[in-house]
Amino acid sequence: MAMLPRIPRLLQAVLTVAVIYGGFRLVFDAILGQPIPASLMTMYMFFIVAGVFMVFTFTEESAREMVVPIRALVEDPSRKPIRNLVFVLVPLAAGGLTYMKMLPSFEAPLELRSIHPAPPTTVELYGKRFDLLKLENPFRKLEKADPEKFRELVAEGGAVYIANCQYCHGDKLDGKGPYAAALNPVPLNFQDIGTIAQLQESYLFWRIATGGPGLPKEGAPWLSSMPVWQEFLEEDEIWKVILFLYDYTGHRPRSWGHE
Amino acid sequence: MARLLGGLLLVVLAVTLLPGDWPAVDSGLTQSAFAQGAAKTETATAGIAAPKLTPDDYPRIAGVNGRIVVWLVAQLHLWFAAFVLAVPIFVFIIEAIGMSTRDKRYDDMAYEFIKISIAAYSLTAILGGFLVFSLIIFYPHVIQYLGAIFKDTMFYYALLFFLESAALYLYYYGWQWLQGGFRKWVHLTLGLVLNAAGTMLMFLANGWLTFMMSPAGIDPGGIFTGDVWTALHNHLWNPINIHRMVANVAYGGSIVGAYAAFKFLAATRAEERAHYDWMGYTANFIAISALLPLPFAGYYLAAEIYAYSQQMGITLMGGIFAWLFIIQAVLIGTLFLSANYYLWCGMARSEGAARYNRYIKYLAFVIVAAFLVWFTPHTLVLTNEELKALGGPYHKYLGPLGIMPAKNTAVNVMILFTALSFLIYRRANRIAMVGWAKAGNAVQVALFSAGIANIFFLGIYHGYFTNTVYKVASSIPQVITTLVVIAASIVIDAMMYRGAKEVAPLRWGRVPERAQYALFLLAVAFTWLMGLMGYIRSGIRQHWHVVGVFRDNSPDAFTPTLGYAANVVSVGTIIFMAMVIFVFWLSQVSAVKTTPAGFWKEQAS
Known part of the structure; x- marks a missing residue:
């Protein structure tokens, strides 16, 4: 049986995050019918990414392996075309996201509403x-x-x-x-x-x-x-x-x- | 030294500037203030009435916001005070360990720890003086009222400060002088006196601020008729004392850890790196050891606030401050994550640790999962579409995670797994040689499994299916379970690894640099957290100087928006961190010697 190629560490980390995100969506949106609100999902995913990062970088070898593709992208002359592409796409994506966020909408603003108001004495x-x-x-x-x-x-x-x-x-x-x-x-x-x-x-x-x-x-x-x-x-x-x-x-x- | 004396003088001067028979002095107070005239002179018999102020009774300085000044200065004073109170506690312990083991490395490290706190000590005193003056300038009637009730304790506070300073300077400057035999005992006793004086100081100040939250000795007409002990020994005094004591140690450990990280990153020689790595590890160990019981102390405080006043409790956890508690939860989780990450990275110190690397992902999974439960809010921030999709403001499945039983369960699990990280770290470079090693491991696994099962049972059954008394009370057996599991496992581990074989040496200094940033994160998260919680603690008084007794009628008597409060706390954190970096830099500079060629006259030999 042919050996499957080993997935690079960086890709492993990205896939882990993607699988967890997909799992949340599948369980809460599709199966339970109670989606996780975007505000909470953002917090969840932030700390899941942090946790995954911690697991993938606590040893020196793993941390180095994580950085290899990023370093190669920046330093390797043979990757110039893909580097240029990434350097154009990433700012564009960031700009696009910011634009979408700032776009005026008819949606009422979010409310930080407390359900239990404090009673007087x-x-x-x-x-x-x-x-x-x-x-x-x-x-x-x-x-x-x-x-x-x-x-x-x-x-x-x-x-x-x-x-x-x-x-x-x-x-x-x-x-x-x-x-x-x-x-x-x-x-x-x-x-x-x-x-x-x-x-x-x-x-x-x-x-x-x-x-x-x-x-x-x-x-x-x-x-x-x-x-x-x-x-x-x-x-x-x-x-x-x-x-x-x-x-x-x-x-x-x-x-x-x-x- | 001069600055410290300056700070001391400021405090003493401020206290003496205030009139001895305080309520008798009506310095510019409006006619309505001190309406209960009986209070004016016969304080002991007729009682002390809270003045009824108008916005004009609060002096202003053009271009200065009095509340922000008092807020920031009080917080900066408290950060430094927490640090300088904590460091002598663990310095004393480390010195005692060094004395009993006769290992000089401990003594040297204890000395280096106390050295860092010396510069911070004078900053604490200066900020304390600044705070007293700020209060006198911007809130004269508040300080006058509190002074009338607490004048004895304020006077002894100033005296105790002298005792603390004397003990600290003798302790620090006499370190090398008081070495060996009886002299070392004298030195250790000085450390004890220093800690006793520092703790007393904190307890006194805690009495003043808790009186403002849960006043005691007040009659139904709002007049203070008690004595100073009644006022001091109010409902929230001891909960705050315990919480601050534990938190200070954790905080002090984290700041010293940041210092060690700073020195580690700046070190150029291998021995220096090894030394500061060991120092950082010890500081982190101290921070984690105090961090583990801290959520329990916090929960006890919150439960007592609820028990004292439903209104205050709901304002705190369910009302306007609830969102800040979500930020608090996030920061506490950050502390646990960074402390664990530092331990895992530290396993690089020995090749023997590779055996345990594969378990780390499971630890991380549980800690992150517990963390997500820990900060899940009960009431969600929803868009209208999400509100419709959920059919209400609560999430059917995540909503139950938003209340305390779920939080308690999560935090106990988080603490247990942090302890497990530490146990794994301890084993990194050793193999147990005792014949019962397998049985010992099995007992530890059983202990953890049974402990976790019990924590879940208590959290789910008592937390969701019984009344409040059992709901709140069940947190105690949860805590005991956690502590018993941790203590028993450490004892078993210590016995099992007695005479253990070293598989690979533990090389201090061989730790990745990113681990040092985890130590920085720990210190920054702690500082931010303390600032935030300090604001919440003070803010739940809302429009009262002294809850239910002394109304705040200043133009600033409003609860600021969350964003505004978070900004002030963040600015305070940045100022504090800048001052701390200055203190670290000072310690660096003090060791540098420059000999300018030709500057000094050659002395004839």
């Missing part, structure tokens, strides 16, 4: 002042003290949710309610491990009660079409909805008490 609601650092769901203790009553409250919270919230946040609490498609940013998906599972109940109380207009000015401009629910719901109704949100999704609120 205290908030004025229902004519009272609430200390959000210490505020707890008044019904939470019933979960153990009176499970039957607790189930009732959860059910009542569910009814409030269906009557008011599901239009945007969805009947499965996945952020896919009938109005969701018309909103930008889309309503929050409570099933996601990164949303209500990371928050204390007091946070949800503040966020629901004050809605979009209650968002802090420090992080402006906030985009949120959340109504100011304290104008439509009673205080207890908000707490019951919060019970329902956690109960339905199976998440536990962020808390510092042991169960």
